[in-house]
Amino acid sequence: MKTSFDVFNGDADGICALLQLRLATPKDSVLITGVKRDIALLKQVDPAVAQDVTVLDVAMxxxxxxxxxxxxQGVRVFYADHHNPGEVPDHPSLTTHINTAANTCTSLIVDKLLDGRYREWALVGAYGDNMIATAETLAKKSGLCDQDRVKLMQFGTYLNYNGYGSSLSDLLFPPAEIYRLMAAYPSPFNFIAERPDVYATLEDGFTGDSEKAAAITPYSERTGSRVFMLPDEAWARRISGVYSNDLTNRDPEVANAVITAKADGNYLVSIRAPLKNRVGADELAAAFPTGGGRKAAAGINALPAELLNDFIDAFHQRYPLDT
Structure with a gap:
């Protein structure tokens, strides 16, 4: 018997994109996801048993x-994403909705396809993916009050925070589990009201890890760019991505790189271009092994220790204040 598969990034954007789709078109499918940086997910689908595959927020x-x-092998594939896809194959079994603009994300792509039917979930994904200005504009257009906008922003932040880690054991909730917990709720407000235990676990974890990150001072700093180093500890791996976004939002003219030590001696790197110049992060990351991402936000999964100084120099050179 042939099977449907849903393949999605384990961050807020990937989860909220799938929530919208499955609320609109319910389907009994096998879930394939992982920590945010685990993006080589499609190889986990067995073509021999796959009937159709939905892929969300995963770089083609x-x-x-x-x-x-x-x-x-004749499998139908629906692909929605906002990362650089490379060359998109022209195939009758492939349907694509790809937009690499710096001010969008997969949740917003799906929101547009569904004519805003589950807008509040789209906003959670957008806020979580640090599309703050776009999300704020859309939230106001949708008539949400300030209190509700703040609540959706917080939820998106917590959900995105939950996706970061070197393995599922670092996370408070595995992405597939938290997706299943939320899947029955047409609105995030319903979920927050009916599952305060889950929301409180995310909030408490985020608050505690953020307090530890607040004590970190720049490892290297020049006009227009800063580098921060985090230790090889679970809390640091969890907070690294959201911490990078927070640094960027606090000072929109400055680029930030957050480098987290790994047990194998390599480094995990999160790169955020300045909010006022949301370009170049993808190209900088791609210049190093295991690097990639989007124009405004990118990363390197395993930067060799011997390339650490080369990366820091390249980062500072790419983002002087006058770019």
Whole structure:
């Protein structure tokens, strides 16, 4: 018997994109996801048993071989994403909705496809993906009051925070589990009201890890760019991405790189371009092994220790204040 698969990034954007789709078109599917940086997900789909595959917020370029294999074997694929896709294959079994603009994300792409039917979930995903200005504009257009906008922003932040880690054991909730917990709720406000235990776990974890991160001072700083170093500890891995976003939002003219030590001696790197110059992060990350991402936000999964200084120099050179 053939099976449907939902393949999605384990961050707020990927989860909220899938929530909207499945609320609109329920489907009994196998979930494939992981920590935010685990994006080589499509290879986990067995073409022999797959009938159709939905892929959300997962870079096509990093999954091209697996995608080609699925298409060759007659599997229908729906693909929505906002990362650089590389060359998109022209195939009758592939439907794509890809937009790499710096002010959008997969949740907003799906929101547009559904004509805003589950707008509040789209906003959670957008806020979580640090599309703050876009989310604020859309929230106001949707008639949400200040209190509700703040609540959706907080929820998106907590949900995105939950996706960061080197393995599922670092996370407060595995992404597939928290998706299943939320899947029955047409609005995030319903979920927050009916599952305060889950929300409180996310909020408490985020608050505690943020307090530890607040004590970190810049490792390297020049006009227009700053580098921060975090230790090889679970709390640091969890907070690294949201901490990067927070640094960027606090000073929109400054680029930030948050580098987290790994047990194998390599480094995990989060790069955020300045809010006032949301370009270049993807190209900088791609210049190093295991690097990639979007124009405004990118990362390197395993920066070799011997390239640490090279990266820091390249980062500072890419983001002087006058770019």
């Amino acid at each position: 370029e990093k999954n091209r071989a697996a995608l080609d294999n699925l298409l060759t």
